[in-house]
Amino acid sequence: MSPLPRPVVLSYDNDNRRQTDAVQGDSPFRRFGDRPLEMPRYLIKGVLPLVGVALLAGQFSSGKTFIGLDVSLSLIHGVEFLGRKTKPGAALWLAAEGGGLIERNIIAARKAKFTDALDGPFPFLWEDAVPKGDTNAILAELKAKIRAAKGECDEHHPDRPLRLVVVDTLAAYFALEDENDNAKVGTFMARLGEIAREERVLIMPICHMGKSAEGGIRGASAFGAGADAAIAVLADINQATGEVSECRTISLAKTRDGHPGPLASFSLERIEIGIDEDGEPVMPGYVKFAPVGTNSKGKQPSRAVRNLIDSINEVMLKRGADVQVFEDAPPRKAVRIDHVRDEFNRRHAVGDSADTSTKRQAYGRAFDKVLKDQLYASRIVGGVEYIWPIQV
Structure with missing residues (x-):
């Protein structure tokens, strides 16, 4: 059996990240593990x-x-x-x-x-x-x-x-x-x-x-x-x-x-x-x-609004998908409303857990609030209603 080809080891300078070959022969490609993993660098951590x-x-x-x-x-x-x-x-x-x-x-x-x-x-x-x-x-x-x-x-x-x-x-x-x-x-x-x-x-x-x-x-x-x-x-x-x-x-x-x-x-x-x-x-x-949802008079967001925002974020992590919500715009990462509602019902306990009507009313008020404040937008696509964060 012929020996395996010698792997290409790549090095990079710190300023320009230019790729150089450490062995004879040029390759236009990088290879996994050819340098330490480059971590993201932020002006504002997690934002910019x-x-x-x-x-x-x-x-x-x-x-x-x-x-x-x-x-x-x-x-x-x-x-x-x-x-x-x-x-x-x-x-x-x-x-x-x-x-x-x-x-x-x-x-x-x-x-x-x-x-x-x-x-x-x-x-x-x-x-x-x-x-x-x-x-x-x-x-x-x-x-x-x-x-x-x-x-x-x-x-x-x-x-x-x-x-x-x-x-x-x-x-x-x-x-x-x-x-x-x-x-x-x-x-x-x-x-x-x-x-x-x-x-x-x-x-x-x-x-x-x-x-x-x-x-x-x-x-x-x-x-x-x-x-x-x-x-x-x-x-x-x-x-x-x-x-x-x-x-x-x-x-x-x-x-x-x-x-x-x-x-x-x-x-x-x-x-x-x-x-x-x-x-x-x-x-x-x-x-x-x-905090998100607080109005100009300093009133804090309701527990239902906080639970709805947490529910959207949770479902977005697990089931978020690119959806073509507008024909003339790029796809938006969105989630199905029914999945968000299920997560909200799981989180939002109101006395008797069987009191679905109270949860439904709380969900409805919270949903109207986040849309009115333009934190999120919703739209029906292909018979399914989706919700997503307002984005550019």
């Missing part, structure tokens, strides 16, 4: 990757810019975000919209929440200009700006390297020829990802959802497909008046390694930071988080 592209999507007036600022300040101050560990670092904010509000909102958030003020210059860099030229020119300019910001952080903030680049908003900053063209958007997202990996940062464009949050991000499905992660910021908004009722919510809509689903409820609070020329107080906003 350390490097790549993450979308921060939300409806008009939902509070997505405030969430972006809260994420930035959590990294700068090196504190947890929603109880999750962060990688301390600096932030670069490119404001094609709302640039005049950035400084005031940062002051408000630091005064109300981030009271452990850093000594010396503050490692938050920002610009409020709208770039000119076509998409390729803007992408090249973006890369140059990131490199310049990294150099400035290395010089002035050696303990806070540039880690996060926020673009507010994607539509206003990049001159996309057609945001509904999947081929063009796919190419754009791939190039944005290349820049993020080359510069070792997380690029987080802020995007708009359509009027119906269930349909996801406005434009081509390639936006969501090309992202490494996505956060959805949702609110119950009166489209005629712009009024936001009750509490807003933040959800992890997409992740490569973590578990998608609701993260927290939040409200936008106001705090006085000074007086204007008319002698009236200037009161910018900041984010105040609460």
Whole structure:
């Protein structure tokens, strides 16, 4: 019997992960076990990757810019975000919209929440200009700006390297020829990802959802497909008046390694930071988080709502499947309503365990609540009703 061929042993450099052959003969493939298992690295543990592209999507007036600022300040101050560990670092904010509000909102958030003020210059860099030229020119300019910001952080903030680049908003900053063209958007997202990996940062464009949050991000499905992660910021908004009722919510809509689903409820609070020329107080906003389902008056979610959310998460882990819930959108990981209801009935004990009518009423109220708060969406597909977390 002829001897087995000698196995190829591969090595990688730490910076670029380039593959090199340790024996004669080249192979274009990796082999299982050729190097230590690479563990995921996070900017925010279980939420945002350390490097790549993450979308921060939300409806008009939902509070997505405030969430972006809260994420930035959590990294700068090196504190947890929603109880999750962060990688301390600096932030670069490119404001094609709302640039005049950035400084005031940062002051408000630091005064109300981030009271452990850093000594010396503050490692938050920002610009409020709208770039000119076509998409390729803007992408090249973006890369140059990131490199310049990294150099400035290395010089002035050696303990806070540039880690996060926020673009507010994607539509206003990049001159996309057609945001509904999947081929063009796919190419754009791939190039944005290349820049993020080359510069070792997380690029987080802020995007708009359509009027119906269930349909996801406005434009081509390639936006969501090309992202490494996505956060959805949702609110119950009166489209005629712009009024936001009750509490807003933040959800992890997409992740490569973590578990998608609701993260927290939040409200936008106001705090006085000074007086204007008319002698009236200037009161910018900041984010105040609460457990999922808590409303703006601080009322905690009911036991039925908590049990329903736990039931959906449990069934999602065991039976979650990709379902084509919308014809013009990518499949969503969803679960059957009947499976969720069975798990809810198992969890939700109400006195006499045989009292099915009481459980049915509790389930119905909880189901209506999570749909109203836009934590989840449901739809009948092929005669079967499914439920899934709101996602982009």
